[in-house]
Amino acid sequence: MSAAPAAGxxxxxxxxxxxAILDAGLACLSRDRQASLADIxxxxxxxxxxxxGHFRTRADLVEGVLARLLAQCDEVLGRVELDAEPATALGExxxxxxxxxxxxxxxxxxxxxxxxEERLRAHHDQPMxxxxxxxxxxxxxxxxxxxxxxxxxxxVFYSIVHAAADECAAGRLDPAQAPRVITxxxxxxxxxxxxxxxxxxxxxxxxxxxPSFVTLARNTWNVTPPSR
Numbered sequence: 001m002s003a004a005p006a007a008g009x010x011x012x013x014x015x016x017x018x019x020a021i022l023d024a025g026l027a028c029l030s031r032d033r034q035a036s037l038a039d040i041x042x043x044x045x046x047x048x049x050x051x052x053g054h055f056r057t058r059a060d061l062v063e064g065v066l067a068r069l070l071a072q073c074d075e076v077l078g079r080v081e082l083d084a085e086p087a088t089a090l091g092e093x094x095x096x097x098x099x100x101x102x103x104x105x106x107x108x109x110x111x112x113x114x115x116x117e118e119r120l121r122a123h124h125d126q127p128m129x130x131x132x133x134x135x136x137x138x139x140x141x142x143x144x145x146x147x148x149x150x151x152x153x154x155x156v157f158y159s160i161v162h163a164a165a166d167e168c169a170a171g172r173l174d175p176a177q178a179p180r181v182i183t184x185x186x187x188x189x190x191x192x193x194x195x196x197x198x199x200x201x202x203x204x205x206x207x208x209x210x211p212s213f214v215t216l217a218r219n220t221w222n223v224t225p226p227s228r
Contacts, residue, residue, distance in 0.1 A: 014054070017044075017050055017054065020045060021041070021046060021051055021055065022068050024040050024044035024045075025040045025044075025065040026069060030103065030106050033109045033113070034110070058114060059115060062110050063119075065107060065111075066120070069104055070126065073100045076100060077130050086135075086138030087187055090138070090186065091179075091187070093130065093134065094161065094179055094182050098161070098164075098178060098179045102168055102178065105165040105168070111123070121158070124158060128158060131157050135150050145192045146192075156190075160182055
């Protein structure tokens, strides 16, 4: 028997073990963000030494699980039609992302503990690149504001989506309502500012002539002008 087929089988076995460990890690951490390596090894059907052979620390494993999860998220976001009207496309992007963000909130919490917020955010670079692309197109067409850095608007998007997941986990927000709430909040933040001349003249900004998504956001929050 040649060495090449045997080496190939060993690599295939190792990859199967890695896949099993990552799948088990995703399942276990989704249920309990404090799941131990022993719990994950048992769920994967491998010994602890096998697990340690691929992931030396819990942080290494959590990071691997997070990378796999975000690859799934990026694949889901890749199916959203970003060439649609910017506000509509952003709403669809949020709706597509939300189920994964909500379902795997505990994984994100475990990653924040093990990796820190900076490394956690860095892992979101690829999904956030899609958000940035959409925001930049919206700025070019006048649908989104140009007076703030696009990097800041991406941060607003990221922060609001994950804040909504925190609120749902705490029982303060209905997960079924979260996509609507996130969309209204993000679109209101990204909307072009009202005419400053009108504000100087003491006029309350109206939605006349403004993009329809601003009207949606204001109606969602029941904002009304003060009585004169």
